[in-house]
Amino acid sequence: MADQPLSLEFASLNEARALHKMLFEHKFDTPEGVFFGSPLIAAIQHRLLELVIDADSADGRAAARPQWEQWRQAEAHPHLLTVVCRHLTENAATVAAWTPEQREAYVRTILAPLIPSAALLRELITA
Template identity: 40%
Template structure:
């Protein structure tokens, strides 16, 4: 669950970096640097104050999109400088209007795609780890598996093969409880428990039909 949440968070960052990478690549490949003029301001809906600037080129034509960062601004700062209507600012714009204009120092396609590649690899690794098959639990629970303690099981099996009137007359539930007490704190599987509770005088007696085919298991000499 934790890995899935982490993958979701990093995936969101990956999508953001993809958008940033597209913008930087377009402007780096075909962008034009112009001296633009602020013609209007808009306060964004984000928490706190964030101004977006509508710009016009030197010929007075509106530049497609909005400038979201003023020169000298720092992400997260509360005292960032702000531009005014009529003020000039140097930007790189897309002649075809596909992406917003950006400051020249923001157009670094190589760095953006390196960051994108990093988040892509992290996302892929987290998804692979989150989707891998669950393996058997180790530690205390794994240690308690009786099958992992062959020597202990053999000692108990040898003990059960000795003639004992109580054991021979006990029903299956009594035998199961007795075997589980001997193995504690180990836990036998259903198959091992059935084998041990069927042991009488050195042989494994016929057990209940477990395959549903009407056949009993033949006696097996120890």
């Protein structure tokens, strides 16, 4: 029963944008918090942002998707990458004990809904 898909309806695109912004900002403001490394929150962030992008694009804004895709690139957020790097450094002993696949999954989780380039991902999981 717990794994059944659920749906949530927003009264407006602005409600979805507000939730996206709150999750995104709170997560990076508190890397020691439970949201930062949660794969569940990361999955929600990805789906929520896709919902916002699709709604923006369907709203007659043809440029919305490319703008969002550019925003979504992790390299476009150096201040957040600093937070991520600091977190990985502070937890280096734990992260070093993981397999490369586990490190990659964790980095993708903590960056969500941002998407790292292959080069950035390599840099973050080998640092």
